[in-house]
Each structure stands twice: as C-alpha cells, then as structure tokens.
Amino acid sequence: MEYEGQICRGPMERASYMLPISVGCSYNRCRFCMLFKHLSYRELPLEQIEEELRRVSGLGGNPKQVFLGDGNAFSAETDRLLAIFALIRRYFPGCQGVNMDATVHDILRKPPRELTALSEAGVRTLYLGIECGLDDVLAQMNKGQTMAQAGEAIERLHQAGMSYGAHIMTGIAGKGRGLENAQALADFFNRTRPDRIVNFSLFLHRRAPLYQDILSGQFLPVDELENLREEQRLLALLETDGLVYDGFHDCITFRVRGNLPQDREKMLRKLEAAIGEYEAKEPVFAFVP
Numbered sequence: 001m002e003y004e005g006q007i008c009r010g011p012m013e014r015a016s017y018m019l020p021i022s023v024g025c026s027y028n029r030c031r032f033c034m035l036f037k038h039l040s041y042r043e044l045p046l047e048q049i050e051e052e053l054r055r056v057s058g059l060g061g062n063p064k065q066v067f068l069g070d071g072n073a074f075s076a077e078t079d080r081l082l083a084i085f086a087l088i089r090r091y092f093p094g095c096q097g098v099n100m101d102a103t104v105h106d107i108l109r110k111p112p113r114e115l116t117a118l119s120e121a122g123v124r125t126l127y128l129g130i131e132c133g134l135d136d137v138l139a140q141m142n143k144g145q146t147m148a149q150a151g152e153a154i155e156r157l158h159q160a161g162m163s164y165g166a167h168i169m170t171g172i173a174g175k176g177r178g179l180e181n182a183q184a185l186a187d188f189f190n191r192t193r194p195d196r197i198v199n200f201s202l203f204l205h206r207r208a209p210l211y212q213d214i215l216s217g218q219f220l221p222v223d224e225l226e227n228l229r230e231e232q233r234l235l236a237l238l239e240t241d242g243l244v245y246d247g248f249h250d251c252i253t254f255r256v257r258g259n260l261p262q263d264r265e266k267m268l269r270k271l272e273a274a275i276g277e278y279e280a281k282e283p284v285f286a287f288v289p
C-alpha cells in the first residue's frame with residue numbers, strides 16, 4: 001500500500017504492524033502541526049484495506065499488535081471500525097490488540113455502548129494529543145479541546161475497558177511557562193492515569209501557523225534548555241505507577257525514557273546533566289525548514 005503523509009507514531013508502537021485506514025487528519029487545525037496540512041482527509045475503501053491485509057498475510061505476516069493509521073483513525077464510524085477489526089482477525093488470527101490515535105472529540109462523539117463494543121472487539125490503547133495542561137494554551141493552539149473535555153473522554157474510555165497514552169510537547173506553553181505547564185500536566189496525569197506518555201517536544205516547521213504567531217509576536221518560543229527544565233519538573237511530579245515515558249528532543253538529539261517510578265532517579269540525573277550542558281551554550285530553538 002502506498003503511504004500518504006508523514007508517519008508519526010509513538011515509539012511504544014514500533015513492534016506493531018501499521019495499517020492505514022485513512023489519509024490525513026479529519027481535524028487538521030492545530031496551529032503547531034504540519035503532518036497532514038497538505039492532505040485532504042479521506043477514509044480508505046474497505047477493499048483496499050482487505051487487499052493490504054491479504055498481501056501481508058500472504059507473506060507470512062501475523063502480527064500480535066496492529067496500529068491503525070492515520071492522524072485520528074478513531075474518528076471512523078464504529079461500524080466501519082468493527083468491520084476492519086473483523087478483517088484483521090480473519091487475516092491475522094494471532095492479533096491480540098489494536099491501537100490508534102484519537103482526538104478527544106472522536107471519543108466524546110461515540111456513545112458508551114459503542115466504546116464498549118470497540119473495546120470488546122480488541123481496541124487496547126488510544127493515543128490522545130493532550131499536548132499541554134493549560135486551557136488558554138490549548139485555545140491559542142486551536143486544539144479544539146479543553147482539559148475538562150479530555151478528562152471526560154479518558155473517563156469514558158477507561159469505563160469501556162481501554163487504556164490511554166498521552167502525546168505531549170514541552171515548549172508548547174511558550175517562554176516562561178514551562179514549569180507552570182509541568183505542574184498542570186502532572187496534576188492531570190496523576191488523576192487520569194495514562195499508561196504511557198510520549199513527549200515529542202515542540203519543533204516547528206517554518207510554514208506552521210504557530211511559526212507565523214512567533215513572527216507576529218503572539219507566541220514566545222522556548223529554547224531547548226527551558227524544555228529540558230519543564231520535562232525535569234514533570235518527571236519529578238508524576239506519581240502514576242507502571243507508566244512508560246519516552247521524551248525526544250530531536251534538534252539536540254536528546255532522549256530520556258524509562259518506566260516510572262523505578263527509573264525516575266536515573267532519568268532525572270540524565271536531564272540534570274543535559275541542563276548543565278545547555279546552560280553553558282547559546283540557546284537552541286527547534287525550528288525546521
């Protein structure tokens with residue numbers, strides 16, 4: 001199958017087989033995101049999805065876990081998702097679970113009985129773009145959700161038997177607000193209990209609407225040193241047991257990952273060393289062409 005778009009999935013899905021069921025993101029309005037801005041959202045025909053499953057199965061593929069693409073695969077109607085799961089079971093009898101990205105409103109739109117049906121059909125983890133813990137920042141980013149709505153969506157998916165993974169971005173709150181955001185995020189995560197968190201640390205394409213906000217002075221960008229301090233504070237405050245954390249700062253090729261709480265001290269020491277290193281350097285901003 002030809003893949004359209006930029007592949008973006010959490011590192012916890014590296015062993016999953018990725019099956020695209022749609023192209024792009026049906027929301028596509030976040031000001032920092034350029035993943036799918038060049039694409040019109042569309043769902044792929046079931047025949048095309050089945051053809052791909054048949055091809056992979058014919059090559060001997062029988063993955064234990066499938067990740068459905070793309071930007072918010074969970075936005076599909078429940079009947080369509082159930083039909084796709086039936087195909088996955090037919091071609092991959094060894095499949096034990098299906099994960100995918102979802103927006104908060106994709107979850108809130110589905111009634112509880114549909115969420116339960118999807119959980120029973122094999123959905124294990126939904127990845128939500130939580131991004132930050134501050135409502136005014138979510139509004140500025142045009143994220144289309146509040147923290148209260150995110151909390152409600154997570155409660156519903158937990159009640160249906162699914163777990164959630166959070167995508168966040170240090171730096172999203174803007175210059176001077178990293179520690180405030182770390183506290184707000186920690187409070188939210190300690191209450192809503194994700195089983196994994198991925199920090200993609202904000203990096204900005206110069207064509208992104210948020211980059212234009214920087215040029216017009218509406219958003220003050222954060223350098224990597226402040227991002228590292230924000231991440232350090234967040235990791236110190238997280239209280240969730242059994243949490244897998246992975247944080248990337250691609251522009252400075254720094255990564256910190258581990259399981260909480262057992263790896264916390266080691267991760268904090270790694271961050272402390274990186275902070276010391278960047279305190280002695282010129283500020284680095286994660287802008288990409």
Ligand code: SF4
Nearest residue numbers: 025028029030033071
């Ligand atoms: S919902 Fe996700 S994929 Fe869609 S525009 Fe926002 S960040 Fe990008």
